[in-house]
Amino acid sequence: MPDNISQLREDYAGHSLHRKDLDPDPITQFQRWFTQAQELQVVEPNALSLATVDQDGQPWQRSVLLKAYDQKGFVFFTNFESRKAQQIAGNARVSLLFPWVSIHRQVSITGQAEKIPSTESLKYFVTRPFGSRIGAWASNQSSIIASRSLLVAKLDEMKRKFKSGDVPLPSFWGGYRIKPETIEFWQGGGNRVHDRFLYSKDTGTDWTIDRLSP
Numbered sequence: 479m480p481d482n483i484s485q486l487r488e489d490y491a492g493h494s495l496h497r498k499d500l501d502p503d504p505i506t507q508f509q510r511w512f513t514q515a516q517e518l519q520v521v522e523p524n525a526l527s528l529a530t531v532d533q534d535g536q537p538w539q540r541s542v543l544l545k546a547y548d549q550k551g552f553v554f555f556t557n558f559e560s561r562k563a564q565q566i567a568g569n570a571r572v573s574l575l576f577p578w579v580s581i582h583r584q585v586s587i588t589g590q591a592e593k594i595p596s597t598e599s600l601k602y603f604v605t606r607p608f609g610s611r612i613g614a615w616a617s618n619q620s621s622i623i624a625s626r627s628l629l630v631a632k633l634d635e636m637k638r639k640f641k642s643g644d645v646p647l648p649s650f651w652g653g654y655r656i657k658p659e660t661i662e663f664w665q666g667g668g669n670r671v672h673d674r675f676l677y678s679k680d681t682g683t684d685w686t687i688d689r690l691s692p
């Protein structure tokens with residue numbers, strides 16, 4: 479470990495977030511920040527940490543890529559037999575974190591995950607490059623595998639099988655949509671005076687916005 483790690487400290491001066499800057503709708507606010515993250519060249523701004531909980535209450539996290547979002551929620555794609563999918567089947571409550579560290583921002587979201595219709599998954603699947611579509615078929619995601627060469631062999635087998643280029647959507651692959659219940663926007667400020675705003679879903683369609691202490 480580098481011995482100066484405890485001294486690594488970035489001052490987030492020059493930025494602040496005020497209630498008047500916020501859109502009443504958190505998805506519109508997210509869209510605004512997502513666009514800025516792209517403009518400011520955050521590396522893979524659609525990469526997020528997805529936290530799920532296993533049957534013992536143990537949280538697990540992994541990165542996934544956001545592929546769509548709108549008023550209905552945030553969508554990512556994965557293997558429906560993976561560890562995360564098994565955990566979601568046992569407990570649909572999940573949490574998402576966009577760690578936009580380079581621009582001193584993060585967005586954290588809680589909500590419930592549900593599978594999207596396979597017609598919707600297919601729409602996205604057909605847009606994936608050949609290698610990614612084949613990859614979905616070749617990997618038994620999260621299962622123990624004895625060697626890398628087995629995976630390569632499986633990929634080769636799938637390449638031969640689907641050499642026409644027509645790769646069907648695997649029944650064990652598709653999207654989840656996370657319907658948000660809370661969305662927090664965090665903006666780093668100077669001298670550790672950070673701004674946090676938490677949107678919480680009211681019973682209707684409205685959202686309550688609270689400022690939280692940093």
Ligand SMILES: Cc1cc2nc3c(=O)[nH]c(=O)nc-3n(C[C@H](O)[C@H](O)[C@H](O)COP(=O)(O)O)c2cc1C
Pocket residue numbers: 522525538539540541542543544554555556557560561562563619620
């Ligand atoms: C930047 C990045 C993006 C990733 N995107 C995805 C994704 O969109 N879907 C996915 O299933 N795995 C993705 N992965 C791999 C996951 O992090 C994880 O290893 C895999 O989904 C298995 O997780 P599980 O065993 O908890 O189910 C990504 C990894 C990284 C580092």
